[in-house]
Amino acid sequence: NYEFGSTYAPRVSYHFNPKVSSYHFGVRHPMKPFRLMLTDHLVSGYGLHKIMDLYETRKASDDELLEFHTDDYINFLKKVNPDNVNKMPRGTLDKFNIGDDCPIFHNLYEYSSLYTGASLDASRKLLNGQSDIAINWSGGLHHAKKTSPSGFCYINDIVLSILNLLRFHPRVLYIDIDLHHGDGVQEAFYTTDRVYTVSFHKYNGEFFPGTGNYDETGCSNGKHFALNVPLKDGIDDDSYINLFKSIIDPLITSYNPTVIIQQCGADSLGHDRLGCFNLNIKAHGECVKFVKSFGIPMLVVGGGGYTPKNVSRLWTYETGILNNVLLSPELPSDIPFLNYFDDEYSLYPVLDDLYENKNSKQFLEDLRIRCLEQIRYLKG
Template sequence: MHVCLELNYSSFHVAGDAGSVYFGPNHPMKPHRLCMTHHLVLSYDLHKKMEIYRPHKAYPVELAQFHSTDYVEFLHRITPDTQHLFSDELAKYNLGEDCPVFDNLFEFCQIYAGGTIDAACRLNNHLCDIAINWAGGLHHAKKCEASGFCYINDLVLGILELLKCHSRVLYIDIDVHHGDGVEEAFYFTDRVMTVSFHKYGDMFFPGTGDAKEKEKGIETYQPGAIVLQCGADSLAGDRLGCFNLSIDGHAECVRFVKKFNLPLLVTGGGGYTKENVARCWAVETGVLLDTELPNEIPENDYIKYFGPDFSLKIPNGHIENLNSKSYLSTIKMQVLENLRCIQHAPSVQMQEVPPDFYIPDFNEDLQNPDERIDQHTQDKHIQRDDEYYEGDNDNDHQTDL
């Protein structure tokens, strides 16, 4: 361990391969934002203050701890070349326009899910106090189907891992969309409390998460660990989001949660203006390391995408604030009433802690060594020729929303 923040050791999970997948032309999800984030973290020398860890690829049996076996098997075998043969299954598992079938889909799921599972395991084993996996946070995926660009719900898998050692886990979601997949997974247990800050409306995906809703059986909490989903589509100027948060405001949420001094698993999530996502997650990596980053972005392989001012912080958007004081007061009162009606931290009968999930003792990365691409080469990959569709210049969209 190399980070020393007074008994505060951080683990950074690098999923380099996840940044190279391509959802298809005109699809708003651009995993390449992960490469941009990684290079910003490197350019600010944040990697020198924490342990960098390349996670394993989650095995199908691990994914099936939450997802149905038939769904996992289908994701494993479906390819762009064969999907025309499985129209019924595609409809059953909700694969299509929002959740397309693309090359290396299952490997992509294995990588980001493996990162979150490993992060939880490291927290459980006291190898770090804070674990970061910006590739994770795909909170919409359900037990038997994909949803909202999400295929495997890594957050649920990570929480299940944390529950092996912690009586209660608090899940906090600051994505602009409701964390419905995680809430649904733990709706009937009092061992997980889900708190989601999002836009609610019948016409806004996923159409759930009214402030009047509250989980059954969830009680006032004394969590043993926290999972924080930092979806950056709540930033001003996001392509799909409609909130007006500055990066400082978004990062303040991370700073607030960190002050609880509990084992903390931090993931990414949504975010569709790529350079702003990278800016945000780099700043929040700094927050987790108690490191203030200079506003001028250092030279890196993606520097041209941060022009013309090459600054880390972005100005607030120009969206009119329609939240009246009375409306905000009503929401606050409603939330406080929900909390008042729940009892003190529920007791949990803990048994012997189960071992970390069984992982085969072979390294599948070494199965075809002649076909492997040097990992450093993959991580240095800047952009694929078809990554951007016509008119996709995020710098031109900063004030569109």
């Protein structure tokens, strides 16, 4: 492991409860909380545990969840389980969007309050100045709505954390590099200028959740405080990094946020089970490194990511970046579940060889110009 970027040595806290990785959405379901265990083993295998402040997180309380979600919905989550779900009053399951994407599994409520507790703990560390960067890989569930789950997300830990940060921070910037549109977070803050949301994602009008075209830019006081970067299949490292930097740089300079929350969904990597982008681990990490370089306090959360071995590689690499440590490609040989990595015992396998890049130079240039035009509204 090498050190780099020694000028800014942030205090980093890592928020995790191993229990959160023990829940099961169901055998066929792509969301595997076990990926969080894999990540934690890699992080400690590389010795990163030793250089961060570690916190075993608690469950969020009902009162904390009610800061965003409705009573009705939280009560439902608390009492529903796989044995009583089919005895609920007619219409309940439709009302709460229960189905294949968001199934009722054992201890679903406990799972949701655990990942949310971790994000709230992390935001508290930033608020009281004990951390410059706080990490919760189990969080980042950006689709959850006020009154229902959506897209594998039950409680919106990001919205709840931002609400917490808004108690003392005048301007919060939310950056979402998950493959999917960060619709739940965008919607929650669509009418305020105190939260700027930006999401990069696959968009064709059909792909889940269906929203996130470039014409969604906020309304009322929030007009021009939401930005969407709709992309096509197969985007490669250079195109993504260039676009990301050329948007995020003027955005941070103009909006001047006092805190940044970055959602690092790993489904934007190549070879993801649900994905269609061509990003390598280092390119995804470059976006995190770039945001960190502004020296603004950061809350870093996970999100999607459906090929567990690569999710854990990515988030370990990014934990290194946030600690100014470049990790050697050679995986630690003494970790549990090492066999998960038997495709290639490297932190940086080749992931950019699957899809054709459907984002032409012209398309990307037009998109960049459109985004910069939006950002220019911030001045004056």
